[in-house]
Amino acid sequence: MTAPVAQDDLASLEAGLDALETHEVERTSRWRRSLSAIWPVVVFVALLLAVWELTYRAGLKPTYALPSPADVGLVIGEQLRDGTLLEAIATSVERGGLGFLIALAVGTPLGLLVGRVRVVRRGIGPILSGLQSLPSVAWVPAAIIFFGLGETAIYAVVLLGAVPSIANGMVSGIDQVPPLYLRVGRVLGARGLASARYVLLPAVLPAYLGGLRQGWAFSWRSLMAAELIVSSPELGLGLGQLLDQGRLLNDMSLVFAGILGILVVGIAVELCLFAPLEKRVLRRRGLLVGK
Amino acid sequence: MTLLDTTITTLAPDTPAIRLDHVSKRFGAGPTVLDDVSLEVAQGEFVCLLGASGCGKSTLLNLVAGLDQASSGSVELPGGRAALMFQEAALLPWLTATQNVELALRLRGVGRRERRERSGELLELVRLRDAGDKRVHELSGGMRQRVAMARALAQETGVLLMDEPFAALDAITRDVLHEELVRLRQSQSLTVLFVTHNVREAVRLGDRVVLLSSRPGRVAKQYPVNCSQPRRIESPEVAELAVTITDDLRAEIRRHGGQS
Numbered sequence: 001m002t003a004p005v006a007q008d009d010l011a012s013l014e015a016g017l018d019a020l021e022t023h024e025v026e027r028t029s030r031w032r033r034s035l036s037a038i039w040p041v042v043v044f045v046a047l048l049l050a051v052w053e054l055t056y057r058a059g060l061k062p063t064y065a066l067p068s069p070a071d072v073g074l075v076i077g078e079q080l081r082d083g084t085l086l087e088a089i090a091t092s093v094e095r096g097g098l099g100f101l102i103a104l105a106v107g108t109p110l111g112l113l114v115g116r117v118r119v120v121r122r123g124i125g126p127i128l129s130g131l132q133s134l135p136s137v138a139w140v141p142a143a144i145i146f147f148g149l150g151e152t153a154i155y156a157v158v159l160l161g162a163v164p165s166i167a168n169g170m171v172s173g174i175d176q177v178p179p180l181y182l183r184v185g186r187v188l189g190a191r192g193l194a195s196a197r198y199v200l201l202p203a204v205l206p207a208y209l210g211g212l213r214q215g216w217a218f219s220w221r222s223l224m225a226a227e228l229i230v231s232s233p234e235l236g237l238g239l240g241q242l243l244d245q246g247r248l249l250n251d252m253s254l255v256f257a258g259i260l261g262i263l264v265v266g267i268a269v270e271l272c273l274f275a276p277l278e279k280r281v282l283r284r285r286g287l288l289v290g291k
Numbered sequence: 292m293t294l295l296d297t298t299i300t301t302l303a304p305d306t307p308a309i310r311l312d313h314v315s316k317r318f319g320a321g322p323t324v325l326d327d328v329s330l331e332v333a334q335g336e337f338v339c340l341l342g343a344s345g346c347g348k349s350t351l352l353n354l355v356a357g358l359d360q361a362s363s364g365s366v367e368l369p370g371g372r373a374a375l376m377f378q379e380a381a382l383l384p385w386l387t388a389t390q391n392v393e394l395a396l397r398l399r400g401v402g403r404r405e406r407r408e409r410s411g412e413l414l415e416l417v418r419l420r421d422a423g424d425k426r427v428h429e430l431s432g433g434m435r436q437r438v439a440m441a442r443a444l445a446q447e448t449g450v451l452l453m454d455e456p457f458a459a460l461d462a463i464t465r466d467v468l469h470e471e472l473v474r475l476r477q478s479q480s481l482t483v484l485f486v487t488h489n490v491r492e493a494v495r496l497g498d499r500v501v502l503l504s505s506r507p508g509r510v511a512k513q514y515p516v517n518c519s520q521p522r523r524i525e526s527p528e529v530a531e532l533a534v535t536i537t538d539d540l541r542a543e544i545r546r547h548g549g550q551s
Contacts, residue, residue: 010467010470010471011418014433014467015418017431017467018419018431018433021432021433021434022431022434180377180379181383183358183377183381184381184383187358187375188442189398189399189446190398194398198397198398202385202386203383281385284385285384285428286426286429
C-alpha cells in the first residue's frame with residue numbers, strides 16, 4: 001500500500017492548494033474609476049446643451065416658452081444669489097427626509113410582519129403591491145380634503161408613496177433568503193429572535209436597501225406632486241411650489257431652475273447615500289467583484 | 292490538541308453516539324422515504340451511508356440532526372446534539388471566516404473573549420488561521436468546507452453529520468479534505484455519520500459502510516472496512532471492497548428497472 005502523506009506534508013499541500021485557488025482581485029485606482037464614470041456624463045450634458053442652444057436659435061418656439069440655456073443659467077444664478085432656490089431646496093429636502101424617515105419607521109415593521117406572518121401576508125400583501133403601482137399624486141385630492149391645505153397633507157402623500165416600497169423591499173428580501181441559511185441557523189441553534197437577528201435580517205439587507213432606495217425615490221416624487229398642488233402662502237416655499245410659481249408667472253426659466261433643483265437633489269442623494277451603501281454591502285458579500 | 296474534552300465524557304463507553312430504532316419516515320401522504328431503519332453508530336465510529344438517489348440518505352441525516360421528525364420509530368442522540376455539514380459550505384456571506392465560526396459559539400452562549408480565542412484555535416486546527424479575516428467569496432471551495440468544519444467543531448457536539456460535504460469539490464481538493472477529515476476525526480475523537488453516493492469515498496473514509504436500498508430506503512447491507520487507516524483512495528484494498536459494494540449497489544438499482 002502506498003503510504004499516505006505525512007501530517008507536515010498535508011499542511012504544506014493544503015497551503016499550496018489554498019494559494020493556487022485564491023487570487024487577489026486587482027482594482028483600478030479610485031481616481032481612474034471615477035474619471036471614467038464622469039467623462040461620459042460631461043460629454044452627454046454638453047451635447048444636450050448644444051442641441052438646446054441650436055433649437056433656441058432656430059426660433060421654433062417663442063422665447064418665453066423656450067429660453068436659451070444662458071437665460072436659464074442667469075435665472076438660476078439670480079435665484080441662487082438671493083437664496084430663493086437654496087431655501088426651496090432646503091425646505092423640500094427637510095420634508096422629503098423627514099417623510100422618508102417616518103416611512104422607514106412604518107414600512108420596516110410592516111414589511112417584517114407581511115413577510116413572516118402568513119395571515120397578514122394574505123390580507124395585506126396584495127394591497128401593498130397594488131399600492132406600489134398607484135401613482136401617489138392620486139392621493140393628493142383625498143389628502144387635501146382630509147387634512148386641509150397644509151404640511152400634514154404633504155406628509156400623508158409622501159408616506160402613502162414610500163411606505164409600500166420599503167415594506168415590499170423587505171418582503172421580497174425575506175422571500176429571497178436562501179433556505180440553506182435558515183437551515184444552517186437552526187443547525188447552529190438559532191431559534192426565534194436569535195435566528196432573526198443573526199440570520200434573517202443580515203440575509204435580507206441587500207433587498208431591504210433596494211427597497212429603501214426605491215422608497216426614497218417614491219418619497220421625493222410624491223413630495224413634488226404634493227407640493228405642486230398643496231401650495232398656500234402660509235406654507236414654506238418648496239421646490240414643487242417654486243415650480244408652480246414659475247407656471248403662474250409663465251416664467252420658463254424659473255420652472256427649469258425648479259426642475260434642475262429636483263434633479264440635483266435626487267442625484268445627490270443617490271450618489272452620496274444609497275449607491276455607496278449598496279455597493280459596500282454587495283462588495284462585502286462578493287456580489288460586486290472588481291467594480 | 293483536543294478541544295472537545297468536555298463534551299461526550301459523560302456517556303458510558305458502550306452507549307452508542309447515535310441510535311436509530313425502527314425508524315420510518317414519510318412526508319404527508321407521499322411514499323415512504325425511510326422504511327424500518329435501525330442503525331447504531333458507536334462513539335468515535337466513522338460510518339458512511341451509501342445509496343443511489345431516493346434512498347433517503349439526506350432525510351435520515353435531517354432526522355438525526357433534529358431538523359425533522361420521524362413518522363415512527365425513535366432517533367436517539369445520547370450526547371444531546373449533532374453538528375451538520377452540507378454539500379455547500381453554507382457559510383454566511385456577510386461574515387468573515389472567523390465570524391462564521393464565532394457565530395456557532397455565540398449561539399451557544401460563549402462569551403466574547405472566549406469566542407475570539409476558540410475561533411482562532413479552531414481555524415488553526417483546519418489550518419486557516421491566516422484566512423480568518425477573509426470573506427466567504429474570497430475563499431476557495433476547499434477552504435470554505437474547512438471553515439464549515441471548524442464551525443461544526445465549534446458546536447462541540449462530538450457527533451458530526453455530513454451530507455455529501457465534498458461532492459461539489461474537484462478531485463484533488465476532495466482528496467486533501469479526506470485526509471484532513473480523517474486527521475480531525477482522530478485528533479478530536481469525533482463520531483461521524485457521512486452520507487455519500489461515492490463508493491470509493493465511503494470505503495476511503497469509513498470504519499463501516501452501510502448500503503441503503505432506494506424507494507423506500509432500508510438498510511440493505513453493511514460492510515466493515517478492514518483496511519488500516521490512514522489509507523488512500525487509490526489503494527488496492529479500497530478498490531477491492533469498492534468493487535464488491537458497487538456490484539451490490541448496482542443489483543439494488545436494477546431491481547427498480549425490472550419492475551417498470
